Amino acid sequence: MPPVQDPHRAPESHADNWLETVVRNAENARWCTRPFCTTCGCQEFRRAYWSGAATRAGLPVRFQAPQHPRRVFEDCSANDQRLLVQALIQGLRRVSAEWSSSDAIRTVLVDLQSCGLDHAHAAELLQQLRGTPAGVGMMLMREHAERRLERRLRHEQFNSAPAIEERERLRREQAAQRHATRQTHARQRGQERLQLLASLAKLPMPDRLACLARDESIRLDMVMDAVLAVQQADLAGLGHAEAAALVERIGERGGGWARLRRLLEQRLATEW
Numbered sequence: 001m002p003p004v005q006d007p008h009r010a011p012e013s014h015a016d017n018w019l020e021t022v023v024r025n026a027e028n029a030r031w032c033t034r035p036f037c038t039t040c041g042c043q044e045f046r047r048a049y050w051s052g053a054a055t056r057a058g059l060p061v062r063f064q065a066p067q068h069p070r071r072v073f074e075d076c077s078a079n080d081q082r083l084l085v086q087a088l089i090q091g092l093r094r095v096s097a098e099w100s101s102s103d104a105i106r107t108v109l110v111d112l113q114s115c116g117l118d119h120a121h122a123a124e125l126l127q128q129l130r131g132t133p134a135g136v137g138m139m140l141m142r143e144h145a146e147r148r149l150e151r152r153l154r155h156e157q158f159n160s161a162p163a164i165e166e167r168e169r170l171r172r173e174q175a176a177q178r179h180a181t182r183q184t185h186a187r188q189r190g191q192e193r194l195q196l197l198a199s200l201a202k203l204p205m206p207d208r209l210a211c212l213a214r215d216e217s218i219r220l221d222m223v224m225d226a227v228l229a230v231q232q233a234d235l236a237g238l239g240h241a242e243a244a245a246l247v248e249r250i251g252e253r254g255g256g257w258a259r260l261r262r263l264l265e266q267r268l269a270t271e272w
């Protein structure tokens with residue numbers, strides 16, 4: 001366990017913020033400090049701050065090229081590991097807000113969190129950084145990581161076989177429902193058409209034609225059968241206005257309707 005902080009000790013000054021000095025030097029030397037850099041692994045920078053931590057912990061500096069955080073702890077006793085981490089945390093505690101969310105400090109925090117600390121130790125790390133700019137930076141990183149994990153889980157869930165199957169089942173169900181509704185409507189329209197034809201059939205042909213001319217609620221396309229048998233003689237009793245209205249309603253319809261329109265036009269052309 002790291003030594004307990006003495007609450008009576010004066011607040012930590014920024015005089016010995018060695019880690020910030022390492023960060024500034026890295027910046028000046030243009031070392032790569034990009035978190036998770038897969039090109040160089042931030043080797044220069046990481047060697048510098050782990051060496052700084054070793055110096056502060058009174059340990060021999062032996063980090064030539066730490067390629068992976070775990071390598072840093074190779075050949076290190078458990079006690080030395082704790083001393084190293086503790087020294088790095090002390091450095092982090094003194095980092096000012098100016099640098100706390102920089103790439104460099106994020107790289108240090110990622111390194112600390114992935115260098116093989118167990119869960120309890122990692123939580124303790126966060127505890128020790130609480131209230132410092134670096135602690136805020138770490139909290140933000142953790143939240144970001146959690147959100148990313150959450151998004152990934154949601155994405156995986158959305159694309160999982162059962163979810164895809166369920167969406168497909170719903171789609172089929174809705175399509176079947178729409179089909180059934182269409183069929184019901186078609187049946188209803190069929191019945192209405194039969195009723196309409198039956199009531200038109202009861203009317204003598206001239207009245208039937210007058211009805212079709214006047215009643216715009218009757219869809220002509222549904223009642224073709226009602227006018228198939230119409231003869232020129234049937235038009236004798238039809239008024240001029242009604243004949244004209246019916247021609248208007250028939251419009252450009254073909255077949256039996258075109259035949260009726262011609263009869264009506266002939267009738268309209270004669271003396272009324």
Ligand SMILES: [Zn+2]
Pocket residue numbers: 032033034037038039040041042
């Ligand atoms: Zn790099």
